[in-house]
Amino acid sequence: MDQKKAIFRLKLVLWVSALAPVAWLGAAFYFDTYAANSVQRVSLGANPIEKLTHVTGMTTLVLLLITLSVTPIRRLSGWNRVIKLRRPLGLFAFFYAFLHFSIWSGLDQTFVWGWMVEDVIERPYITVGFAAFVILIPLALTSTTGWIHRLGTRWNVLHRGIYVTATLGVIHFYWLVKADVRLPLFLIGCLVVLFAYRIQSSWKKRRKVSPKRDIQPANP
Amino acid sequence: MIIRTRKPSDVPSSEITPEDVYVNRRRFIRDAAVGTAALAFAPNVLDASESDPRQQVPARFQNMKSELDEDLNPYEHITEYNNFYEFGAQKEDPARNAGDFRPRPWTVRIEGHVNKPGDYQLEDFIGPSNMEDRVYRMRCVEAWSVVVPWRGFPLSDVINRAEPTGDAKYIEFKTVVRPSEMPGQRTRMLDWPYVEGLRMDEAMNPLTLMTTGVYGMDLPNQNGAPLRLIMPWKYGFKGIKSIVSMNFVEEMPRNTWWVQNRREYGFYANVNPEVDHPRWTQARERRLGELRRRRTLMFNGYTEQVESMYAGMDLTRWI
Numbered sequence: 001m002d003q004k005k006a007i008f009r010l011k012l013v014l015w016v017s018a019l020a021p022v023a024w025l026g027a028a029f030y031f032d033t034y035a036a037n038s039v040q041r042v043s044l045g046a047n048p049i050e051k052l053t054h055v056t057g058m059t060t061l062v063l064l065l066i067t068l069s070v071t072p073i074r075r076l077s078g079w080n081r082v083i084k085l086r087r088p089l090g091l092f093a094f095f096y097a098f099l100h101f102s103i104w105s106g107l108d109q110t111f112v113w114g115w116m117v118e119d120v121i122e123r124p125y126i127t128v129g130f131a132a133f134v135i136l137i138p139l140a141l142t143s144t145t146g147w148i149h150r151l152g153t154r155w156n157v158l159h160r161g162i163y164v165t166a167t168l169g170v171i172h173f174y175w176l177v178k179a180d181v182r183l184p185l186f187l188i189g190c191l192v193v194l195f196a197y198r199i200q201s202s203w204k205k206r207r208k209v210s211p212k213r214d215i216q217p218a219n220p
Numbered sequence: 221m222i223i224r225t226r227k228p229s230d231v232p233s234s235e236i237t238p239e240d241v242y243v244n245r246r247r248f249i250r251d252a253a254v255g256t257a258a259l260a261f262a263p264n265v266l267d268a269s270e271s272d273p274r275q276q277v278p279a280r281f282q283n284m285k286s287e288l289d290e291d292l293n294p295y296e297h298i299t300e301y302n303n304f305y306e307f308g309a310q311k312e313d314p315a316r317n318a319g320d321f322r323p324r325p326w327t328v329r330i331e332g333h334v335n336k337p338g339d340y341q342l343e344d345f346i347g348p349s350n351m352e353d354r355v356y357r358m359r360c361v362e363a364w365s366v367v368v369p370w371r372g373f374p375l376s377d378v379i380n381r382a383e384p385t386g387d388a389k390y391i392e393f394k395t396v397v398r399p400s401e402m403p404g405q406r407t408r409m410l411d412w413p414y415v416e417g418l419r420m421d422e423a424m425n426p427l428t429l430m431t432t433g434v435y436g437m438d439l440p441n442q443n444g445a446p447l448r449l450i451m452p453w454k455y456g457f458k459g460i461k462s463i464v465s466m467n468f469v470e471e472m473p474r475n476t477w478w479v480q481n482r483r484e485y486g487f488y489a490n491v492n493p494e495v496d497h498p499r500w501t502q503a504r505e506r507r508l509g510e511l512r513r514r515r516t517l518m519f520n521g522y523t524e525q526v527e528s529m530y531a532g533m534d535l536t537r538w539i
Contacts, residue, residue, distance in 0.1 A: 046301035179409040180309035
């Protein structure tokens with residue numbers, strides 16, 4: 001019972017904090033439009049489209065990394081119910097990726113298809129960013145319980161796509177920075193740690209499944 | 221012309237107390253005390269129009285336009301969205317972090333192949349007669365742009381006073397290094413000091429402006445106070461800020477962004493919509509305050525004034 005309560009609380013925290021960035025952007029847009037020149041700290045600044053793009057992109061990456069840390073947290077803490085947070089986290093990551101993509105295509109490129117195609121083809125950082133988003137779409141669509149049952153083990157294979165998306169996502173960020181690469185490198189570092197944990201634990205599992213002959217002898 | 225080169229013991233005129241303040245020094249102290257007390261009880265007076273430079277923009281700028289009939293960008297676009305990595309890499313960082321910077325007194329060292337080397341005070345350059353307002357487009361290499369009423373004087377004024385010799389082919393400029401006042405310089409994202417350079421004919425071009433102000437007022441720290449360069453036909457990063465050194469040299473200077481990534485940033489950095497940056501297009505730009513991107517103009521719209529300097533040069537190679 002207590003465990004259920006704890007999960008409920010965690011989900012509440014998740015919803016509030018995951019919606020905070022979009023709420024902040026909305027408030028900033030409101031103040032800029034209707035309350036400009038009042039004393040305000042909440043503002044999209046001189047280049048609002050860039051600000052919207054950066055905040056949604058950054059939030060996507062952070063949510064992807066948090067989504068990927070659910071399984072390690074579950075294994076290390078032994079608290080299985082924490083898995084209940086994984087789907088909403090992943091869907092919020094998709095929500096921000098979708099906002100990010102829409103702001104780029106609608107506001108930044110004003111739906112000029114020629115410009116967008118040119119960017120996706122010719123600019124490597126946009127190519128990988130676009131690919132990361134496209135890969136995320138089927139994952140979001142098949143996130144329902146119905147699809148999980150329908151796909152069976154193939155669901156697990158499909159949803160490994162999040163590893164690709166996260167990798168391309170941090171590369172996308174790293175490639176667009178001009179000089180101060182500390183933040184993208186930090187995110188890449190986080191991802192490497194998360195991958196290392198998975199590699200190490202699957203390696204352990206394999207050893208358990210097919211034990212080699214060099215098993216230590218029983219107590220002499 | 222008399223060139224006064226100053227000794228370190230000389231007091232620059234910026235440090236001399238104006239006479240009326242001296243004569244009324246008791247009232248000055250009283251006013252300061254009263255003002256401080258008032259501030260303590262009513263902190264929001266800081267937001268009153270008197271201390272807000274946006275409210276002090278002289279009226280003559282109200283309907284000013286560029287020669288292409290473009291509107292000026294408002295003061296806050298120009299002063300709150302800056303690339304000045306010495307104060308941080310985010311656009312808001314300079315406005316946020318430049319408060320501790322002290323732009324006066326200011327000395328510029330002029331050296332190299334000149335007849336009149338020396339340490340010049342800022343006041344040596346700024347005369348009452350040579351200052352002018354100039355409305356220029358500024359195009360950043362990151363594909364955004366602004367229209368700015370700068371204030372300054374032609375760089376050629378400084379060059380003529382320094383009397384370069386025939387060996388001077390380029391000028392190398394350096395930004396001040398003050399990590400204690402410039403938090404970005406405590407990191408190693410770029411090689412400090414920031415270095416930029418111009419070929420002598422570019423430096424002498426009448427468009428090249430030694431800039432000390434914007435909207436008729438002194439440059440705010442985040443815009444490169446007290447002295448910066450503006451070459452409107454080049455990408456913004458050529459406009460080196462807070463200049464403390466001008467070295468007249470024979471060899472092409474190794475400018476900071478070229479050192480950082482020579483595939484992406486050249487020495488010339490002329491605005492050119494036909495040569496894309498490897499990571500984004502240079503054919504279009506976002507004017508701050510506008511939604512739809514505009515077409516970028518060759519040499520940022522200053523072809524007539526600068527084209528002849530690059531005659532015969534392959535501009536796809538000399539980026």
